[in-house]
Amino acid sequence: MDAFTPYSSAAGGALIGAAAALLWYGAGRIMGVSGIVGGLATARGSDIGWRLCFLAGLLAAPLLLWAGAGIGRPAALQASPMLLIVAGLLVGYGTRLGSGCTSGHGVCGLARLSFRSLIATGLFMASGAAVVFVARHLLGA
């Protein structure tokens, strides 16, 4: 897990960037996963269809790569149920409150040169790094 993978990470990033470019140029929508999922709660009519199609593709791709080429499945998560629930609630509520996550702010927002997204990306990266620092180096988890 300590392996440094600049080439495959850059290649994967290119696919992610292409996905964002395609969704904007082709459909006029921002590829922000928290917005696409969270927006389902209030979406009406034709606005629901493209969201579900995007999510279908998102779920199918890892399965296809794993079943077809045997790549991608990481080791099972080692986290207590309570930790998973707290983390999930924070991610879900936080991304909606802050209007975006790593895809919406981190990829699309920065590609649009949005100052809001730059600040949000800096804050969630710093916050994530701070939590990992406390958990691993202060609490020794």
Add this chain to the structure above:
Amino acid sequence: MPMMIVALVSGLLFGAGLVVSGMIDPAKVLAFLDVAGNWDPSLAFVMGTAIPIAMIGFRAARRCERPVCGDRFAAPTKSGLDARLALGAVLFGAGWGLVGYCPGPALAALSYGDPATWLFVVAMVAGMGAHSLPALRRTEQRSKA
């Protein structure tokens, strides 16, 4: 219909990108966030290629009145900084650092069938729902009025 096909292909590309880049592996994400430990900078390379390529798409779209298959360009309307943006980003980052999942990879990893991933996603959707409740109530009141 064409817009739904565009969205499906975009989702497939995005999901494949998450797998190929390593973003789908929470251990790799935590190794990226662990700057004071055995730091793995790999995931910086994800944004290093994703952003310039996305930028090409956003720039190309400026010459178009409408997207190729959509009704309009639905750009985010909020501008300026506010406390919600900052607090939301900090809360999200904290949850991200606890387990190593952000929304895209967590959803994509559901396919692997790990119960821990499912539990995380159920909690994540509940968190999103908790935020959406006031907005939903407003919509209901408006439709009743």
